[in-house]
Amino acid sequence: MPNVREYRALRTLASAIATWTTGQHVAAWAAVFVIGLAGANCNAAGASEQDGASNAEVIADSAANITADGRTWQPCAAENETCRFTGTRDVLYGTAERHVVKTLSNGTECSNSVFGDPAFGENKRCAIALLASKDAPQRAAPEAAAARLAMRVPGGQGLRCAAPSTQSGAAGNGDLLEADTPSDGTRLFASGKPFAVAFTTRPTQSDTLNWQIRDSWNAVRASGRFPVPAGATLSTLTCASTLAGYFAISASLERAHGQLESRGTRPAGIVSFGVLPDTSATLPPVSFPHEDLRRFGGQGTAYLAPGQHCCDGDGYRPVYTALGLSWANDNRNWYMEEPEKAGTFDPAARQLISFFRRGDIMRLIQLDGIPKWASPTGKETHSYAPTSLTQFKDYMAKVGTESNRVRLAYFPRQRDNYYQVTWEPDADGGLPWRDTDANFVALYEAVWRGIHSTDPHAVVMGLTYSSVQGNVQWLGRLGPLGIGRYLDGLSIHGYYDAGTTPSHPPERLANASDPAVAANALPAAMRALRHQMHQYLKPGAPLFVTETGISYDIGESYGKNYPGWNVLYAQAAVVARTHLILLGEGADMTYLFYLADMPDAAPGYGLFFELDHPTGAYGPARISPKPAALATAAMTRIIDGTETLGPLKGVPNGVYAYAFRRIGGGKVVTALWTHDNEKWNAKAGFSTSQNVDYRLRVDAPGTSGEVTAFDMMGNASTLPYRDGVASLKLSPAPIYVVSANAEVFRDAVMTPEGYAPR
Secondary structure (H helix, E strand, O other): OOOHHHHHHHHHHHHHHHHHHHOOOOOOOOOOOOOHHHHHHHOEEOOOOOOOOEOOOOEEOOOOOEEEOOEEEEEEEEOOOEEOOOOEEEEEEEOOOOEEEEEEEOOEEOOHHHHOOOOOOOOOEEEEEOOOHHHOOOOOOOHHHHHHHOOOOOOOOOEEEEOOOEEEEOOOOOOOEEEEOOOOOOOEEOOOOOEEEEEEEOOOOOEEEEEEEEEOOOOEEEEEEEEEOOOOEEEEEEEEEOOOEEEEEEEEEOOOEOOOOOEOOEOOOOEEEEEOOOOOOOOOOOOOOOHHHOOEEEOOOOOOOOOOEOOEOOOOOOHHHHHOOOEEEEEOOHHHHOOOOOOOOOOOOOOOOHHHOOOOOEEEEEOOOEOHHHOOOOOOEOOOOOOOHHHHHHHHHHHHHHHHHHHHHHOOOOOOEEEEOOOOOOOOOOOOOOOOHHHHHHHHHHHHHHHHOOOOOEEEEEEOOOEHHHHHHHHHHHHHHOHHHHOOEEEEOOEOOOOOEOOEOOOOOOOOOOHHHHOOOHHHHHHHHHHHHHHHOOOOOOEEEEEEEOOOOOOOOOEOOEOOHHHHHHHHHHHHHHHHHHHHOOOOEEEEEOOEOOOOOOOOOOOEEEOOOOOOOOOOOOEEEOHHHHHHHHHHHHHOOEEEEEEEOOOOOOEEEEEEEEOOOOOEEEEEEEOOHHHEEOOOEEOOOOOEEEEEEOOOOOOOEEEEEEOOOOOEEEEEEEOOEEEEEEOOOOEEEEEOOHHHHOOOEOOOOOOOOO
């Protein structure tokens, strides 16, 4: 599979780390907002005193016209009617707070099929931009007052930016136009809290900067303009958002033109940041009886604090905690700990790496690989059993001693320790198993007996082949040889296709005419795996998916103009869908791969852009989020702290729906989306507008009420239901419906075979 080279690079990194550690929101279009001067100040979105354009908020201009995003718009159609005009015009579709703008010609249908759904569950309209910008209403306000009042974020979901509160000199060298969102290094911000957008401009004469902020669906969420003097100037906008998700800033100068240049793996034209969702009003934090019930982990580190560099500092915080990732890998591989001879690993002296000492990010302990002195080939290897299984078992006993001590000292609320024995032993991979099947089982026996002799809370896991189907095949092959006796749980990697990419989503093969091909679709593969587990492992054995990533499409590469917004949107949707399928089909925990773009792999696996190297880097110091990062942050907040109920029965072809229940008999969360291969490909563009009607039962027949629905980025909407059924429009981006009556799901789901809540 495509991740071997990354693993090797991380092995080198892990060796260095080991050496170091031992050394020491509903607004209708007809609404008239009586805001007053102070309200106008509050909504002066990055406008100058002369322009005074409002941002995202709609202000009455006349009986017909409205102002939004710094321009005047004329309503032309209600939802599902036709907006008629001639020529090419900008068309706004949605509501006052939530809308998308597209440039279209000679009229358009005013519907989700054209624009997507920027305001889920709300009545939407179309409006066309008036050609003369002078038609925009004039609102003058002192900049200081605008900056101060802008922080009173109005009710509902929206993004606000005040006019530049400061302008000061900047360094003379650099690009014509630069932008950033200073932060703790993650470029992620809390909902409703102020943050800065800083523009640096270097025109040779006075100019005007025009800026926009767009979301993952390429909808304009904020815009404005302000004057800048000649020379190098730093202009800072103060912003806040109650709309969660990924955002991309673009900008240009009216005279000098220009755009934001590329940085590392981030393409030209944008600067990205994110606003983290707050789902607590609907889903309060869960009280975990054991911390190891948490369901999300990650691979990759980033050293974001000032003065940090790889690998001196904390590579997991603040980014893992912001994303909601609670698991990471730790190494106790024999070839790392005793590279020269036996007996040099001291479990009493071995110090836990500082990353883990806070106890909030748990360890998956890797054991793969043997040192050269214990190898039948005389070289460090993952391909063969060691020459002495007794020495191997003795080393594992020491690892068990150390891990039990560490758990008691640093992870007192963690029930068990988790060990992964092999890493992608695929025959065509970079760490292939070349030895016999019998010796593979013997290796697992030595590990199991050694670890269990000293760690009463050990969970020994494998086989960790790269694809779900690979694990199905090999468990079926090795199960009759007794390997299940030495597996307390199953660890796998969750790859499912020839390239796990936007064009190869996990549902792509589901309706293939050849059953052998259809078996590789992720839902089918996971069901086959659960069947094998039921046959060969003890009841209730956990299933950990310790790596699954979504890269850019096969044959693509990082570049100044790649990826575009549509690819990034597609990647986010596929990342969320993949991990929801894994969990919904019976995995207990799943790892996101990879934190930031890195070299030596298919490009784009990162949840973040890496900003310093054009092909990415390991252990980066500067990153900025992709949509996938914010889709992850929403998914973890909504799904973590749940048990799997399973896929819904009887869903129409192309609809996917998985139900989860909060720990302790809480609310039910149902994740739903639709997929159609013909409307989902790189050539035609990954559809944001496809929608399918679906009726979800959320309560008993005869009842009426409301439930909460979250979009892919974690933004909440209220959804009515009648006779116990809520009517949904599903798109390729998953939504989450939260309901209270778990009883209606009892016979509506297929519990994964052998799955038992932990």
